[in-house]
Amino acid sequence: xxxxxxxxxxxxxxxxxxxxxxxxxxxxxxxxxxxxxxxxxxxxxxxxxxxxxxxxxxxxxxxx
Numbered sequence: 001x002x003x004x005x006x007x008x009x010x011x012x013x014x015x016x017x018x019x020x021x022x023x024x025x026x027x028x029x030x031x032x033x034x035x036x037x038x039x040x041x042x043x044x045x046x047x048x049x050x051x052x053x054x055x056x057x058x059x060x061x062x063x064x
Contacts, residue, residue, distance in 0.1 A: 015048040025042065040056060
């Protein structure tokens with residue numbers, strides 16, 4: 001939050017290259033919350049900058 005507050009004047013830049021090929025990344029961490037729930041995150045880019053990003057705690061407990 002400190003970073004976001006300190007960089008409010010910076011502009012968000014989204015650029016696309018000629019290939020228009022999307023790139024996606026997904027990751028998860030197992031049982032990191034106090035109630036043993038896991039956390040999942042994902043990011044989708046199209047050239048420069050994130051088009052879609054998500055990060056959230058999973059709703060149910062899972063077994064590895």
